[in-house]
Amino acid sequence: MSIQIRYFAAAAEAAGRDEEHLEIAAGATLSTLKAVLIERYGTLMQRVVESGSFLIDGVVRRDPAHAVGARVDVLPPFAGG
Amino acid sequence: MTLPAQSDRQPLVGPGAPLSSERLIRYSRQLANPDFGEIAQRRLAHARVLVVGAGGLGSATIPALAAMGVGTIGAIDTDAVELSNLHRQLAHGVADIGRSKLESMADTVAQIDPEISLIRHDVWLDSSNALELFAGYDLVLDGSDNFATRYLVNDAAVLTGIPVVWGAILRYGGQAGISWSGQGPTYRDLFPVPPAPGTVPSCAEGGVLPTVCAIVGGIMCSETVKLLTGIGEPLLGRVTTYDALSGRFRELEYAVSDEVDAVTELIDYDLFCGLTPAAVGSSGAGDTSKTGGSAEFGETSGSDAAGGVSDEIDSRELAALLSTEAAPQLVDIREPFEFAIAAIETAELIPLGGLEGRLADIRTDIPVVVYCHHGIRSERALRLLQSAGFTNIRHLVGGIDDYSQVIDPALARY
Numbered sequence: 001m002s003i004q005i006r007y008f009a010a011a012a013e014a015a016g017r018d019e020e021h022l023e024i025a026a027g028a029t030l031s032t033l034k035a036v037l038i039e040r041y042g043t044l045m046q047r048v049v050e051s052g053s054f055l056i057d058g059v060v061r062r063d064p065a066h067a068v069g070a071r072v073d074v075l076p077p078f079a080g081g
Numbered sequence: 082m083t084l085p086a087q088s089d090r091q092p093l094v095g096p097g098a099p100l101s102s103e104r105l106i107r108y109s110r111q112l113a114n115p116d117f118g119e120i121a122q123r124r125l126a127h128a129r130v131l132v133v134g135a136g137g138l139g140s141a142t143i144p145a146l147a148a149m150g151v152g153t154i155g156a157i158d159t160d161a162v163e164l165s166n167l168h169r170q171l172a173h174g175v176a177d178i179g180r181s182k183l184e185s186m187a188d189t190v191a192q193i194d195p196e197i198s199l200i201r202h203d204v205w206l207d208s209s210n211a212l213e214l215f216a217g218y219d220l221v222l223d224g225s226d227n228f229a230t231r232y233l234v235n236d237a238a239v240l241t242g243i244p245v246v247w248g249a250i251l252r253y254g255g256q257a258g259i260s261w262s263g264q265g266p267t268y269r270d271l272f273p274v275p276p277a278p279g280t281v282p283s284c285a286e287g288g289v290l291p292t293v294c295a296i297v298g299g300i301m302c303s304e305t306v307k308l309l310t311g312i313g314e315p316l317l318g319r320v321t322t323y324d325a326l327s328g329r330f331r332e333l334e335y336a337v338s339d340e341v342d343a344v345t346e347l348i349d350y351d352l353f354c355g356l357t358p359a360a361v362g363s364s365g366a367g368d369t370s371k372t373g374g375s376a377e378f379g380e381t382s383g384s385d386a387a388g389g390v391s392d393e394i395d396s397r398e399l400a401a402l403l404s405t406e407a408a409p410q411l412v413d414i415r416e417p418f419e420f421a422i423a424a425i426e427t428a429e430l431i432p433l434g435g436l437e438g439r440l441a442d443i444r445t446d447i448p449v450v451v452y453c454h455h456g457i458r459s460e461r462a463l464r465l466l467q468s469a470g471f472t473n474i475r476h477l478v479g480g481i482d483d484y485s486q487v488i489d490p491a492l493a494r495y
Binding site for chain 1: 134231248251280284
């Protein structure tokens with residue numbers, strides 16, 4: 001299936017783009033998606049995957065077995081003030 | 082009359098006493114805004130808001146809130162003004178260096194409007210005082226500089242039922258939103274758990290473009306005024322992100338997540354953020370290590386209570402070692418501009434970014450010590466060298482900043 005994935009801040013830097021469409025196997029889980037992103041974009045993305053939030057269809061998901069939806073947002077946190 | 086921008090949301094604060102003509106003149110340009118008017122202005126005058134942090138975002142919000150007529154503003158900070166603050170913390174000036182930021186801020190506010198009450202909370206916000214402090218305010222602005230404080234602010238606001246207008250900045254980017262339990266999602270619905278220590282740099286480590294403070298601080302003030310007066314559509318359930326390099330704002334919508342733990346009480350936020358008590362204690366001596374936002378993360382990473390100790394060295398031990406015949410190779414992995422500010426004698430400069438290409442310069446016949454500003458990048462350098470096969474490497478805990486405080490005050494701090 002095709003998913004729309006949006007990258008923010010350090011995630012966009014790691015991916016070299018703000019968003020893209022990815023073809024991913026039907027029934028793919030969050031952990032599959034994370035592995036795909038790391039394979040695709042390397043160590044910078046690995047850091048993002050470790051600390052960043054993954055929102056699936058607008059809801060943050062932590063369960064690695066959660067199914068990937070049509071829209072995924074990758075948002076790294078930062079705390080500077 | 083209701084404009085499309087008008088929400089059904091109730092104003093957070095009731096209107097205070099009618100305004101004097103002098104006040105009406107002062108606020109005439111904002112009173113002229115559609116749907117604003119004198120009642121909205123009286124709500125602002127009657128409002129009590131608390132600002133966590135008088136640094137970059139505090140400087141961008143507190144004077145603006147005061148100027149707009151928010152009657153009572155509390156500010157929490159324990160830092161003193163430093164030279165390296167002045168490029169972005171426009172509430173402070175050269176004459177304020179060394180003064181407490183709260184004192185300096187009080188002067189700035191008094192110059193804008195002496196009738197605004199700035200309440201100085203010269204305390205380190207923690208689980209023991211947060212609920213009591215928050216109970217005295219209608220709304221909190223979070224411009225703090227570390228994750229432990231951000232989760233504390235969120236949770237204390239959840240428990241007291243008040244909204245948080247939060248902003249965060251790093252390098253060329255900013256984020257802002259509203260966290261309000263019961264009315265919408267909270268900060269935890271966006272970031273359920275903090276990142277591992279050392280994985281996200283602070284502004285001291287990663288840098289920050291000053292104008293990002295102004296932009297994010299401006300958004301925070303707008304959201305504050307909107308909530309207090311009930312105008313517009315609050316940034317609730319949405320986070321807006323700003324990238325100065327592209328000049329682009331992007332928005333992300335989010336809802337309450339069922340995978341987020343409910344907040345029932347305040348916890349130990351240092352522990353929650355992976356900061357061990359020992360490391361917090363050892364790095365908490367100076368103000369920089371607390372609200373400078375640099376030492377909270379990374380100081381502890383790789384050194385869980387039992388293991389990892391052997392690849393760390395502290396300032397005293399390094400000083401002793403450097404004075405012996407068997408001095409180690411000392412490698413400064415900071416950037417050249419930092420090396421030019423101050424460097425420990427005998428150190429060689431090999432910036433972290435180029436370290437992988439200069440492995441041949443790392444000695445294997447004698448011990449090697451790597452250091453940086455606060456001990457965060459050097460920990461990364463240590464891991465890099467270890468994974469490249471080097472075994473006799475240690476990194477300086479607390480970096481040159483700690484070394485300056487403990488051993489050699491002649492080394493300029495920044």
